[in-house]
Amino acid sequence: MDQRRPPRHKSAIRDVRSPTSRQVAVQALTEIQTGSRANVVLAAFLGDQGRGLSERDRAFVTELVQGTTRMRRAVDHLLQPFITRKLDTDVLAALRMGAYQLHHLRTPAHAAVNDTVSVAPRRARGLVNAVLRKVADVDPEWPDEATQFSYPDWIWNLFLERWGQEGRASLISMNTPERPLPRFDGYIQGQASRWVSEAVDDASPNGGTIVDLCAAPGGKATACGAAWSKIWANEIDPTRARALSEVVENYRPEIQVVVSDGTNTPFGDGFADAVLVDAPCSGLGALGRRSDARWHISKEAITRLTGTQDALLEEALRILRPSGVLTYSVCTTTQQETCGVTQAFHERHQELRSLELQGSHWRPHCNGGLVLPHDYETDGMAIFQWVREK
Template sequence: MSRQKRRAVDPARLAAFEVLKAVRVDDGYTNLLLPAVLARHGLTGRDAAFTTELASGTIRRQGTYDAVLAACIDRPLRKVEAKVLDALRLGAHQLLAMRVPTHAAIDTTVTLVRNQVNQGAAGFSNAVLRKVAARDLEAWLADVAPDDLAVAHSHPAWVVDELRRALGDRAGELPALLAADNDPPRVTLVARPGLAAREELPGTPTRYSPYGVVLDGGDPAGVAAVAEGRAGVQDEGSQLVALALASSPVEGRDERWIDLCAGPGGKASLLAALAAEHGARLTGVELHHHRARLVARAAAAGGGLAGVVRADATRAPFADASADRILLDAPCTGLGALRRRPEARWRRRPADVIALVGLQRALLAEAVRVLRPGGALLYATCSPVLAETADVVTATLAEHPDVRLEDVAGHLPAVPDAEGPLPGTVQLWPHRHGTDAMFLALLRKA
């Protein structure tokens, strides 16, 4: 391929195309792939923002765009070459959801296909995108998804069903929740107590966390406190998880805190700083080597980190009844963080819920074993799915009659309208609170 052809492709669109390919082929995560891709293409400022929105937005709205493209193509989408389909989705997002002139969206996409595939595929893409451009998104939705929330809001149907069940008697909020899942999340920073003050971070103070700010713009790595490890990037919902555990009273000794699933270290970093203020030390547990290193690096700035143990948390290397406070932020489907991880909605399957619930119950049983009487155990998931939240907690309470469920909402008094599926639990929502859909349950061993 000649250098002249390569130069003809817009770098921002080529970068977005590369992200889509890596997500599809390598099971990559959009937010983790973007920094390296942007750096490789030398994209900064507005070009970097354009690429980020193009890649992330396309993946978020993939279900909607596939329905539109299917109406414009005379064969099943599965028979369209994957690279061509990636480019068509990028083109559809520019035409239907971005302020890109029609001729620019079509011309740059066709050039991209010509460069990355061949001339024949470029002609095909040109014809398809001209059909897409004939209507706006509202008109297309009225045609391809008049009464289908899954297509209109680009969620798999089974995910829509699970979210409807999780909303319970407020299922009328479902369209607002699905729409919030498609809103790009703003960058939120956390000032780690004892290391940084919120006032030194640029941005608007968060509504509920006393340590957070919503960044007004720019690269968070350019903030001095972040670069020095005294602050970090963390969703407000995750900040509230750490705050809820740290503010829950314990009876007697309060020295040994454990984060049973600590990687990659965001909650552990805040929890370690809070532990230091209590005169306690936090031990992180992480199975995977690279994630354990991330935890150690993220939480090192404080003085509250006792260390990171590489271990399987279902067989934690701690004695019975030896921990004063335990955080179990359990592995889950991640369906509460679809704003942040747009590819998760397409990657997860109903069978994943069954497998994860088994793991969650095993982890929670182990946490109960390690928790001492009078101590506090916070079970959290970044998923509102009832099988992963209320059902796991209910099963644990049935299996452990010495464990009781306590009111965690009382330790987050500033957060309104967050009643969880069990009395005393908390369920945060993107459309109500502007956070990931974190679930919190506080358990105590009598």
């Protein structure tokens, strides 16, 4: 939907001392629509003091922001017939949030309309009121399921072509993301990510030295079992490495953080007893958790990512000792990033032997395992493990 940057005068939110949840949500949505990442914006808005909001209100802001961002295509379809001109970004943010409440949260019309109008930019309150009243009366007719469930066509088609009805179920399930329970130590880690950590531990019962090549924010590294005598957590991005260091300090201070390109690390040949490559990927299995990701990722990016995944696996093998275990995981389900990358890697390296995965949650997938998002209402995740025989 067309949008313009808002004019330079102050928005309503800066005029009040204690903003309401909806005011905070509109401001966050405005920033996200101009290109900022949803999780980053929410962390900035709700971190520390949380702008004076209660825990309940912060949860409501999160629901409004993540839900409106996720359902953007569906919501725009509802708004489209009643919008005749290009809108400022903050006005569009208010309208989208109002429509999301009406049709997805099923908020009673008077509350959704009145409360949204009261936090819309003052100059556009008449318009927001008029449009939302009309949207409230709409019985939606969806042109197709990609619009209804709010995915770009190419993602919808990719899942349907590869997985059929299971792909459809996966996509629908990612519109209601997992709410993971805290781990025993309080860290919040998704279930599928925990299963990867468990598989890493299970494949190396004697522990030793492990290198996590792509470690930030640190969920899997800090979940490694007690058998490991030394854990190295490597990350290329200095900002993410700082976040990783904080997590390490709070949850596993003995872990050594290293900042380097995982395709060219300072570790020597045969340094590690085990290496984990939890590779950067398209994240198409984690679209629930990252509400804006579906609007950013492109088909072309997947091909670029496989180049990095190849290079990371090559470096992992260099630093792995004979008889050591290599684990590759990605929170995506694309053929290219799972079977494509791993089969080509195995063909290049006859010294590798595939390991059978423990754990009934993994569906067999090429020589590895896979969880689709709707299997257990978790992230979609793929995993492959090998022993280096010589």
